[in-house]
Amino acid sequence: MSEQAMIRIENLHKSFGALEVLKGVDLDVARGEVVVILGPSGSGKSTMLRCVNRLEEPTSGHIFIENDEVTDRKTDINKIRERVGMVFQSFNLFPHLTAKSNIMLALRKVKKMDKDEAEQKAVEGLARVGLADKADVYPIMLSGGQQQRVAIARALAMDPHVMLFDEVTSALDPELVREVLDVMKELAKGGMTMLVVTHEMGFARDVASRVVFMDEGVIQEQGTPQEVFDNPQNDRTKDFLGHIR
């Protein structure tokens, strides 16, 4: 395995009962790379992402993060998850905690930080996503875009080495999509390794270092945004891109 490989996925299979969703996926993500995964719904892209931090248990195959095997049952998955931030389509903020406390919880309980240090980190994190004034507000009082930015800040506070984004703008009203994408762009500029499942073609074109097109449980095509968008080779890719234009 190359020195820089952040994530390595080897021959990943995942079935739900009789339904085979992933039929052998291989993918390497280098440190600092922003890989955007495109594909029609049901193509297995979210499932693949969720296998990376083992929210889904792979049926077979191997996944490595910085030389630690995620799929090895002996690996302490919680230790790996500290290094792998994840942001969800439905935000999943903890509704009984304020924005600040949402960020502080894992810092205190997982990273065992003391209260002042965690609080300082939480406030800094909120400032980074432009929500310094919302520290003491409960999620219910925030817009979808704001909630999602808090969710990103919560994941970033753990100092992850890689971030997973699972259709994070799909549940947002159109006018709120931009503020979330802007935060993600900043993150990419700062050199964060990112694995992004999205339907935002503009984001893929502008920010991705590589675009991966998935369909029917396998990777059909991958390349730079220019290669995939302007000169797709695979018929399914052409078909998909044709539909969304």
Place this chain on the structure above:
Amino acid sequence: MEAVIEYLESIKFIHLMMSPTIIWNALPLLFKGFLASLALLIGGYLLSLPTGLAAAFMKMAKNPIFRWPATFYVDFIRGTPLIVQILIIYFGVPLLVPGWREFQQSWFGQIKVFGVIDMNQYVRAILALVINSGAYLAEIFRAGIQSISKGQLEAARSLGMTTAQAMGYVIVPQTVRRILPTMMSEFILLFKDTALFFAVGIFELTLQARTIQARLFNMSPYIGAALFYLMLTIPLGRLVAWLEARLAVSETGREPENRQERKRRKAARAKEAAA
């Protein structure tokens, strides 16, 4: 005052149903009964909380060795009348528990709980209540935990929390807030259910009232007992309603429609009055 009471007693219906004199004179005994009912309620409820929680987690377990017994327990208890369960347990324990007779006659078995119920009666009664209420609470807990979206657990786990941490800091606090009104409703139901112990001869509130009623051929003691029940159930019922309203605010970020409406009307009336 005396004239009023005299007048009331002269009306046959009032004298037979709610005689102030009889209720007044019955108060000391009714209060003793009230204490007994409270003792049953508190002991029964407190112990049914862990019982219900254990049964809830067993019922949600993947392993059928845990799931099946819990499912059978909950179905059996919820599907049969409490009075049948009380009769089985209350009279079954002395037959089935070795050494029960010795315990019953020992000084410990004769201790008066709250100064009113013999310990040996109390233990059997609590056992029946805990087994009954545990099953209902199990369903309340299970429904509450399962009503928290799966994403909450996933978010917690994705931050590196263990399952226990995710349960303790994320799932259970949300569950408790959500089911608190239902848990309190169960508390009120259980209080009223303690009346069934009159059938096995425990001198709780209802049996005290019945004893006086039988001596006087007058229904007023029952009304006296009813007042004691209401003293607890009405304030608690109001508290449940208030908690539910508050919960609605914290979950949706706005007050329930009927409250908003009431506030609007109040404001409109105030405006009218000012004009």
